[in-house]
Amino acid sequence: MDESPLAAFAEWWRDEEVPALLATASPQGRPAVRAVELEAFGDDGFVFWTSAESPKGRDLAANPRAALAFVWGTRRQARVEGRVERVSDAEDERHWRDRRGKREIAAFRQSSPVESREALLALVARVTEDPPRPAFWVGYRVVPERVELCAYDAGFVHDRFEWVRRGDGWTRTRLQP
Numbered sequence: 001m002d003e004s005p006l007a008a009f010a011e012w013w014r015d016e017e018v019p020a021l022l023a024t025a026s027p028q029g030r031p032a033v034r035a036v037e038l039e040a041f042g043d044d045g046f047v048f049w050t051s052a053e054s055p056k057g058r059d060l061a062a063n064p065r066a067a068l069a070f071v072w073g074t075r076r077q078a079r080v081e082g083r084v085e086r087v088s089d090a091e092d093e094r095h096w097r098d099r100r101g102k103r104e105i106a107a108f109r110q111s112s113p114v115e116s117r118e119a120l121l122a123l124v125a126r127v128t129e130d131p132p133r134p135a136f137w138v139g140y141r142v143v144p145e146r147v148e149l150c151a152y153d154a155g156f157v158h159d160r161f162e163w164v165r166r167g168d169g170w171t172r173t174r175l176q177p
Contacts, residue, residue, distance in 0.1 A: 005147035005163035005170060006043055009070075009078055012149070013041070016072060020048065022142075023067040024059035032059060038068075039095065045141040046080060047087060049095055051110035053136045060084050066142050079148040087139035096133035148175070 020038040025031050032055060040047040046068055051057050060066065068080040087095075114120045147170075150160040158177040163170040 021069040027062040045143040047141045049139045051136045052138045054110040077150045080144045082143045082145040085141050
């Protein structure tokens with residue numbers, strides 16, 4: 001495995017992009033997990049966009065820590081844990097401009113109740129083709145403090161590594177399966 005967990009993750013990601021599973025916790029410690037679209041990643045972290053008014057947005061405002069999991073079937077798994085920070089307004093605006101075809105739906109109040117499929121379709125019909133970015137549509141960056149990568153082995157002797165951030169670098173440890 002590479003000395004950098006992000007370089008090793010990038011190799012796996014190039015092979016196949018998979019959904020990111022995001023875990024958050026409410027102020028009361030109630031966990032929640034859901035799939036999000038990973039929009040970018042790099043040395044500074046893993047970035048996704050969502051509504052700040054959604055349950056995950058409220059969780060992140062109250063408890064700015066999260067975990068991500070990526071699963072490549074029965075072959076590989078990556079886990080990331082870290083603090084969460086908002087991306088800049090400039091990044092939010094750039095993402096919104098580049099989100100053609102998806103931003104209209106993102107303008108909805110994510111996770112808010114809707115009475116029926118017909119009511120949902122009526123909302124869709126009222127959305128303009130080029131809506132401005134709603135103030136609640138924001139990006140979050142999970143800044144990794146711990147990364148674990150596991151390559152599964154048919155004999156259950158998995159190659160499992162953990163990286164823990166230490167200052168500007170990483171400490172890597174091989175883990176037992």
